[in-house]
Amino acid sequence: MMLLRCLCAPGATLRGFIGLFVLATLWSIAGTADILIMPSSLYPVHRYTMRVLAEELVKRGHDSKLSLPSDVHETFWRISSSNPEIRDLYLHRNHSVHSRIWTTDFSDDAERTTAWLASIEMCDQKFTAVIIDDLYNPCGLLLAGLQKTPFIYWSMSALRTESAWAHQSPSPPSYLPVPGSWLTDDLSFLQRYYNFASYFRALFIHQHLILRRIDKLFKKYYGDLLPEAFYIERNASVNFVNTPQIFDFARPYMPRVTFVGGIQCRNATPLTGDLRTFVDESDEENGFVLFTVGFTGQWKFAPKDIIESFVQAFAELPEKRFIWQYNGPNIPNLPSNVYIAEWLPQQNLLESVWHGVPVIGIPLTTAGYDNLLRLTARDVGIFLRKQNLNKESIKDAIREIYNPKYKKEMLTFQDMLVDVPYTELNHSAFWVEFIERHNEVCTNYYYSLLI
Template identity: 25%
Template structure:
């Protein structure tokens, strides 16, 4: 493994053109001459060497070489935190990114980059893609739950999903076909691949390079990550996309099973074929994409069971939910002054995350009018069109230090779309939530807080000034919301080690031990009928049937024989 004793600049690899890594010479100690002995060895260096002899290796001297495959957007926010933490511990990081990436910058003090040019870019990197998707989904939801609206919703979703993964498979193919790039990656002698499997580019490349794999994960190609690595009984484990708690009645369990079958069909016929073709072309016979996905050494699961419903797990799943949370820091002067002007009423924070710029103007205007009727100040992340009816108590910003605002002593409530990062930060800082879920898992996320009494959830397609105002006032004045969130915060914080430290430790564990094969099961390689013991059940039923048949035949034989004897005596 390589010592991380140098600064490494980013480089770009166009198809067929490997980049070069520029290295800087280590800085010299300007005071070394005055402390050097006759042989050029400083007393300071000698002292440090002696300390290391007794105390062990210097920090970072055995740093690992880590290859990272992230996903753009809000996923990158999480991955970047891990990268910064690993870099601070002396590891060398290389990030593989698209040259048109939205969030993942080419240059960084924490990593070098390998930029691959993908014709047309990736949909996940286009800021207007999610605005387009949201606009269509809101129109569909306004139309009710008719079969036509349902079909329109899934046609739009499946088309976008297939397109995204087709682009992802093209990204992998471009990497594999670029022999210079592949040789550069092989020459990098990486110790581990850190992968976000939501777009499983790194899953395939890591297998080709023969690297141990660590997933930074909650979502995979077929939904929530647990469903491919751990037992997931549909009787009490809600399926991805099905908004229900873990206490389901019969109709909900029926719906949960149907959603599971639908997710399985989508993954099998819409997503996986793009990657199955790659596996068939580039890998050894018998390899399947799904097995590569299930075969990761370690799953860093962005889940905390204070937030998530209890469910079965596996020994190679490490839970790091809320690892991005931290104490708040001082705010910029303009924000602090605005908050202090709120007096005893405090302030409300509103954000719809990173993917969606804004709601339709009729919805934002209803929200603005409701905010104007409140005595609290409002800080609203709103880069879209200025809403009508905006009050003097509301400040619109394009960007804000969300964690620091949530940790401020004067905050009273958080109006949020239901992204995982924001909800964990709200829970960490004990801030009750008014939920406005828009896309993807946000509906399930806000439900988890709602059933615990820490959030009030609204349907954004039915929102009005009055309904929004009543919801915010309920969260502000009904003390149970605050007390329930405070209880969740206490449970979330009650850990021996911060989740980020846990994530860093287990990543280094895989590096030190060249994988974690002893923690993962090979059950996914079993045929489905063996996994569910259907062959054993069939065998036992056959044995039982044979025993019953032999017993009945024996009894019948004995009865017939006794009858003949009795008849013979009577004659």
Template identity: 25%
Template sequence: MAKHRSWLLVSLFLTEVVFLEAAKILTVASLGGSHYLVMNRVSQILQDNGYNVTKLQGKVIFIPGVKEEKVSYQVINWHLPEDQQEEFRNRLNILLEELVRQRNTHHVIVKIYKLLGGLCSHFLGREDIMDFLRNENFDLLLFDYLDLCSYLIAEKLEKKFVTVLPMQFSYMNFGLTSPLSYVPVCGSRLTDQMDFWGRVKNFLMFFDFSLKQREIFSQFDATIQEHFAEDSRPVLSDLPLKAELSFINSDFAFDFARPLFPNTVYVGGLMDKPARPIPQDLEDFISKFGDSGFVLVALGSVVTLHQTKELIKEMNNAFARLPQGVLWTVKDGHWPKDVRLAPNVKIMDWVPQNDLLAHPSIRLFVTHGGMNSIMEAIQHGVPMVGIPFCADQPENMVRIEAKKIGVSVQLETIKAETFALTLKEVIEDKRYKTAAMTARAIRCSHPLTPSQRLVGWIDHILQSGGGAHLKPHGFQQPWHVQHLLDVLLFLLGLTLATLWLLKKVLGLLLSILGVARKEKKA
């Protein structure tokens, strides 16, 4: 019996291995910057764990400074026609610069999604690529939660899909119940510890955010009308709820705790890689500052392109007041000719950020507050000073401040003297380093790595035929049923009807009593 059972277990194991090797997954990477990097990493993790991965890659949205890496999976590139591609990139660069300059103005984000809606329409019209994807018969699609076109691709292919949100949770709600008393709404810049006025603000921001989301989704209305038959047009805002799983590239070492559904999985730290020795020229530069150590300054691929002369000048003057060395990502071509580089500063087009954050001499990380950068800093227990520009960055820095890992500095207020004082405070006050190391301990003490969680859950839904058992029935209910409005209306009607009936009965009793008294007097 024992021998039979062991053979059965071996048989099941081999069946599972064959199944996993045979599973075909299509990943989609059409957004640039950190979104592109996360999807690259996810694709490679799945390929390394036995899946047959194909990545559909839109080579239209390209952000300079993002390094291409060698991959072992199949890549399908698609482009706009050359004349359209140049026009698209010019328009996108103008909008990205406007986004950085105006600090997350909603109307700029709407314009970007309108541009993406037009790009999506072009892609869905590429019958050659769509036919190829249909013929490949993928078992699963996996794409960025914010890439709205990918939902329409999944609808066209009629395939199950999984999403990855490359930022912290508040940016989308995933249909989750969000108690507004302690779950801050995106854009509110609140923590989970709100006073009365904070809860008032959060309540009002919920409606504001809902309207803004609806406006963003509406930018794809024309694309849906063009590429879907009238009787089968999807409601784009409903499609995210169809995801079998939703992975969040965040961690509770950084984010606020909140209610989750079983199909919502935190995998913060997907970009983690073993630290390697840094180049000798950087080691030589760092060693010049001895025990003082060094400060790493990296403001992300988009912001690096749009740093103003005034910002560079003030930051350079602030760094000159520090005893530490400073490694700073600024392209030579963007450095103002009339600004003299501080003697303790070294500027570079690109730095090995993860390797530098792991260096024992690092004292501080000056960041724009992007999620990948924050996760890397927490992984190595490095305090931060954040200069948030746009998108999720301000919300990220609210969480960093709430966890006491660092401080946030408003772009408009940066002056050399006060900025230098802020940098010195975070470097010298050991409470920030202690909080950073505490966050590191939380982040590193999970029983499974982010990659193991990702692969394990993908295994689960493929072997179980999908994630329907992980999603509440509420996803299929109309909004008024989900929020018990029908029940509230029924109870209100019942209460009013009862009060009306009591009034009538009381009136009848009073009239009877009145008649009886008159007869008695008579």
């Protein structure tokens, strides 16, 4: 079995609302502990990973103030906006970006986002600890700074240059590729030069453009009550990184960094209904191919020639069965070896490694490209570029991924990933409870805040 996945940067469908925050208030074993979990306002889909941690804390004896079947309460505030760009992007989902994501000149994740959205209601409530998504989350920094609350800074992607800068982990550009540079750790002289320029570009944008604007806004409304956002970032008690330690290229990092990638990984559960019948009809040699574009890929906006290329490629491989997460227009004469559904119990890229499944990736954005690079560098995946997307290239990639070497290398990678004396979920929950009990991690405190 193999997994065919179109890699997309995280995003979300906001049905009837624009801004959201995830509220998980829990009781600790030793006393009352209010834990606030704040996903990025740019990528609210991150809440699905964060919610796994919240549910684990509930299982450890923490009781939710507001109960739901999941024991985690999600609080939503409807944000009205007169900006048609925001409404088209999130509410109506008819923004041009949904069409342009399929073009070869599109790669910028930020084009699918809007400005950050604050929630003043949360500033009136005190929390024992805050877990903040570090992907441009000024609301989280504002709350932690105003309340002087211990917080965990969570990198929901790999360890970005800006994230490493925030917690003082070295990122030597001489051998460590900058996210978004489309490079591996095997660098030529010119590539090192380009990587060096990319490193300073990333830091300049973060330090002198983004943080300066946040500081200006904080200063306008709160005066001298807050230090600079740079110092708030560096005062995180612990920094979570949402990848396993071995997923990225070899790099140095500070003791406060904790790798928690894979907290959502679970053993597969039995399928039911028509999907199970379709899968059971596949033979052992060919298995089946799962084809998904994740949360943000909208097939109804994809060019017809791309859809037709996949349909024709699948039809010319009748010995294989394809399960396609598809929400586009009706496909006439759909091949009998293709099963389509708008939603599937799909796995993300990391879970593909956890289950030992080789990957064909079509990176639609820079984030997808970076993730896939880390797999192709280990010979456990194949690139299928948008620039070369046609019936023949799709067929060639599918035939190639069945080469036993990809499965062998992926099983080796899988074994290294799971061969640890703890689960990432237990590890992350331990650090949250540690912060709640001790209020901080003394070795990680950034003492410039005391000045």
